[in-house]
Amino acid sequence: xxxxxxxxxxxxxxxxxxxxxxxxxxxxxxxxxxxxxxxxxxxxxxxxxxxxxxxxxxxxxxxxxxxxxxxxxxxxxxxxxxxxxxxxxxxxxxxxxxxxxxxxxxxxxxxxxxxxxxxxxxxxxxxxxxxxxxxxxxxxxxxxxxxxxxxxxxxxxxxxxxxxxxxxxxxxxxxxxxxxxxxxxxxxxxxxxxxxxxxxxxxxxxxxxxxxxxxxxxxxxxxxxxxxxxxxxxxxxxxxxxxxxxxxxxxxxxxxxxxxxxxxxxxxxxxxxxxxxxxxxxxxxxxxxxxxxxxxxxxxxxxxxxxxxxxxxxxxxxxxxxxxxxxxxxxxxxxxxxx
Numbered sequence: 001x002x003x004x005x006x007x008x009x010x011x012x013x014x015x016x017x018x019x020x021x022x023x024x025x026x027x028x029x030x031x032x033x034x035x036x037x038x039x040x041x042x043x044x045x046x047x048x049x050x051x052x053x054x055x056x057x058x059x060x061x062x063x064x065x066x067x068x069x070x071x072x073x074x075x076x077x078x079x080x081x082x083x084x085x086x087x088x089x090x091x092x093x094x095x096x097x098x099x100x101x102x103x104x105x106x107x108x109x110x111x112x113x114x115x116x117x118x119x120x121x122x123x124x125x126x127x128x129x130x131x132x133x134x135x136x137x138x139x140x141x142x143x144x145x146x147x148x149x150x151x152x153x154x155x156x157x158x159x160x161x162x163x164x165x166x167x168x169x170x171x172x173x174x175x176x177x178x179x180x181x182x183x184x185x186x187x188x189x190x191x192x193x194x195x196x197x198x199x200x201x202x203x204x205x206x207x208x209x210x211x212x213x214x215x216x217x218x219x220x221x222x223x224x225x226x227x228x229x230x231x232x233x234x235x236x237x238x239x240x241x242x243x244x245x246x247x248x249x250x251x252x253x254x255x256x257x258x259x260x261x262x263x264x265x266x267x268x269x270x271x272x273x274x275x276x277x278x279x280x281x282x283x284x285x286x287x288x289x290x291x292x293x294x295x296x297x298x299x300x301x302x303x304x305x306x307x308x309x310x311x312x313x314x315x316x317x318x319x320x321x322x323x324x325x326x327x328x329x330x331x332x333x334x335x336x337x338x339x
Contacts, residue, residue, distance in 0.1 A: 002171055002205040002322060008212065009146045009168035010179030013248040015039070015290030017144075018181060020152030020166070021137035023130045027121025028074035030082045030134040031152030031166055033181060033246055033288070034090075034142065038066035040289045042255050043110065044262035046269070047242060048279035051076060053083050054110040055284075064108055065255055068095055070246050070286050071111035072153040072183050075131050082135035083111035089139045112284040114185040114242040116156035146181075149334030153244070157185035159273070159332045167331030169205070169212075171319040178316060180265065180323035182245035184331035187280050188273040192218065193225050200272040200329040203322045212326065213333035242282035243269050243328060247320045252291035257313055262287035264317030268324025285324070
């Protein structure tokens with residue numbers, strides 16, 4: 001049985017906050033993760049059509065070990081502007097890497113976007129897309145409560161033919177907490193064919209003695225029928241694609257270990273959506289460690305000498321996949337309740 005944190009969200013990890021904002025008329029939104037101190041970070045991209053910012057610096061051989069925020073946004077390429085405003089918001093507070101006296105600090109704010117521009121909202125924004133302002137609103141709306149469903153980056157999302165959204169989940173393994181925040185906008189379906197049963201049902205946790213996303217199970221006589229139509233009949237509408245999100249942990253993982261955590265977390269998308277990681281998706285998962293460096297200096301970009309064994313990392317990666325699958329399905333489940 002999966003053991004969750006008390007909030008069953010990424011906030012159980014500690015050392016970070018989440019802020020969200022959305023625009024009802026445009027049908028889009030922004031979610032921001034801001035660690036209390038710069039957090040070590042890596043990223044994994046599996047979809048064929050990603051939209052991202054600052055991820056190359058997080059790759060192996062890149063300069064950056066720690067980030068000051070992660071931004072998830074709707075709006076496709078326009079949504080990347082949300083990271084600009086989050087950078088400015090952090091910089092105004094003096095949060096960022098300091099090069100020299102008298103030079104503005106440099107906040108590191110990687111971002112990923114999803115495509116929600118075909119959802120019927122008012123996209124006639126001309127030279128003033130709403131994402132810069134939404135980024136600031138999300139920063140100013142940091143809270144110890146995380147709303148799921150049609151909120152933040154998931155406000156205008158779709159999951160195949162179903163409403164998408166934003167969801168979160170946590171799992172505790174060996175005293176270590178793993179949490180996920182997922183914006184669900186996949187091109188594939190989160191439900192098994194010809195049923196209302198989530199693909200993610202085997203991983204569903206019990207929260208206060210209740211199943212976290214409804215408890216639907218396949219009937220004893222259910223026979224799985226996989227579509228083989230070469231015309232890709234699962235494509236019910238253009239443009240609904242991409243799962244983006246972040247995994248966080250309080251374990252002191254190195255950048256290389258966080259890369260593996262992000263890679264294993266991506267498997268959670270395949271546990272919850274079929275098909276996944278298609279050429280039309282932009283599936284991108286960040287992985288963060290909020291653990292302080294041994295010297296307590298989280299402004300440093302020095303690599304960690306992690307004491308986490310490969311076997312324990314495997315357990316954490318499995319939990320990250322569970323959390324991703326559950327958070328994705330919770331996003332869809334709560335978005336459906338909102339509609």
